[in-house]
Amino acid sequence: MMGYISDDSRKVTTHRLVEMKQRGEKISMLTSYDYTMAQIVDGAGIDVILVGDSASNVMAGNVTTLPITLDQMIYHGKSVVRGVKRAMVIVDMPFGSYQGNELEGLASAIRIMKESHADALKLEGGEEVIGTVKRILSAGIPVMGHLGLMPQSINKYGTYTVRAKDEAEAEKLVRDAHLLEEAGCFGLVLEKIPAALAARVASELTIPVIGIGAGGDVDGQVLVIQDMLGMNNGFRPRFLRRYADLHTVMTDAISKYVSDVKNLDFPNEKEQY
Template sequence: MQKKKTVLDFQRMKAEGERIAVLTCYDYPTAAIMDGCGIDIILIGDSAGVVVAGYDNTLPVTMDEMIYHTKAVMRAQPKAFVVADLPFLSYQIDLAGARLNAGRLIKEAGAAAVKIEGGVNIAETIAAITAMDIPVMGHIGLTPQSLHRMGGFKVQGKSEQQAEKLLEDARAVERAGAFAVVLEGIPMGLAGKITAELSIPTIGIGAGPSCDGQVLVLHDILGLCSKYSPKFVKRYAELTPVIAEAVSSYIADVKGGTFPEERHSFK
């Protein structure tokens, strides 16, 4: 029987060179499927705001929405390690609020860890949450909650100055006690340098092959989100036409009176 994953597994995996597979998930049936496939980490991302709720970005996502999605995933009783995003404004105002909201994702929703965007500027918050014995996954580089400051979804760390800042961010996240850090939208050479320097695992998304693991948004790999098509996404399926065909067939059957048949009815 597969054992439930813990932070100790990811320390071992980095040491042994075993790559860590991470995907986002927002609901019970998908969590059950993914867990059955042996995914290492399930991330309940605030990306739910874009791919599920239809927002233009992640900024409108609330704590209540994150708790709802996390609870749904946890009902599948996954053996994977479950990390939930702290959404915008849930941790930036003060340390007390950050600790409370992180605690809610663990106590109310059932997650095993939380993810926070930011580096040096958020290190004190990471330290405050880890002091409560709540594991924290960091997130640096292209941080979607900072899209207005960055001028959109742009690759970070191209200049020497930016690269040095990201190295400092990575070091600060590690020193603050994070068990892992997401590297998003940064040059692969820089990601490799960060990965080699840190003792904690790096999880890449648009950061090249040198990271200790990779994460993608589930709806992107399944071809279910047409809003954006980042260069770093690999499509493993194109489910939109499959779903469209099924829905169209259902409509035609209802309109034509061929569904339901007697076998779909009760006597």
């Protein structure tokens, strides 16, 4: 069965995302980290591609997102941008590239934009990073916020459980969301928070709110592409819907290749010069 393919070939921009929210059109967002995957994702009609610091996990095998460096994020960003024609490309600012001070954050942001040619950046945090957000925005760089479960703060919390379940934490999240919008962020990601809270934030803000494990009453959804394609059999959180089982498909294909090589079935006469 054919899926949804947009007939609008115009480049997706921050302005278009706001328009989509205003007319009630949901925003689709997936991660990509390399040229080949980015071409496929963009060609399938995705609105936004996030070059996530989750590359630390799914591309490099790290337990957390913390080890990935600024240089590595720029490399992944460059690779993705080369494969994209329509989708908006957002690059995560990695841990350590903006937490020090505002000028360091600005320098990191400028490097990402100049060297990767991305369309925008995303960073985690609320009130504590507002100064840095404003400094980056003052340079004309679009910024998307990220609240709720913030993987770069895993050592502070110790678990990846649902955030903002109690009233105090929920109210702080709402305040931070408004602060990010007032600072000039063009959008916000809410990760792993109660659906009712996410719906409240989306209804109160004029900027698009993208959820991951945040229910359906937000302005769009984002998933890690390896997860939704079923490439990681060991990762099955409640919020994840798997649209394929590529782990099995790829394993079977590779096993068949190994067998054909061992049995002298590959290459055959038609596959030689």
